[in-house]
Amino acid sequence: MGEFVRVEVAERIATIRLDRPKMNVLNTQVQGEIAEAAARVGADDEVSAVVVYGGERVFAAGADIKEMADLSYPQMAERSARLQASFTAVTRIGKPVVAAITGYALGGGLELALCADFRVVGESAKLGQPEIMLGIIPGAGGTQRLPRLIGPARAKDLVFSGRQVTAAEALAIGLADKVVPDAEVYPAAVDLVRQYAGGPALAIRAAKQAIDAGLEVDLATGLEIERLAFSALFATADQKSGMRSFIDEGPGKATFAGR
DSSP: OOOSSEEEEEEEEEEEEEETTTOOBBBBHHHHHHHHHHHHHOOOOTTOOEEEEEOSOOBBBBHHHHHHOOHHHHHHHHHEEEEHHHHHHHHOOOSSSEEESSEEEEHHHHHHTTTEEEEETTTTOOOOOOGGTOOOOSSSSSTTHHHHOHHHHHHHHHHHHHHHHHHHHHHHHSSOOOEEEEEOOOOOHHHHHHHHHHHHHHHHHHHHHHHHHTTSSSHHEEEHHHHHHHHHHSHHHHHHHHHHHHHHTTTOOOOOOOO
16 A cells, blocks of 8 residues: 555455545656556456546646656656656556546646556546646657557647647547546446456456557567467366356356456
């Protein structure tokens, strides 16, 4: 349990809760605690899905500008590596992950949300990459994960302008997967991933890894990644029970043990 990031588990769904008042500014301590929380839920066999949540008022308003303002190039070169690593730890959670976004998700806050598989956004939320207004660019994945999600032209518009988008625009451009009233963000996020929580954990992890890795390579290499992951699942107990259940009882009746 970190000072500003804690993990709560209920019904096999873990919540990584950011709690650094007032705006969940992502300083180096918070970054480290995020990485630790991601590693913890990733390794916990009792966790089947994950929600990243900043609370009812704000998701995260970005990195700590006061902490960075006077850093030199060598200092930032070292710190930025740790910053990226802390967020990449979230992408490597081998389980379905949803970001539950209220208030603001700006700069590093949006970059953290981009590390999730899905994004549920409150109606009054604002999302953006305002780093250009500080004379810099996004440094925690915004120039890489954002165009992969919404396309290069839309990503360039957000990065070049630094403007904030509404929840409605975020949904229209594919930055949000679901928009709900502000008070319903967290339960809607839980409901979204709950549908996966009872599934075969090893197959879901393999599917997530194959999709994510496949996006980084050519089609032929991606197909090989898929083939190897597909074949490997025939070494699992879940494959045996799943196929036997299909044969004996029909589709949708299998119970999986995560082995």
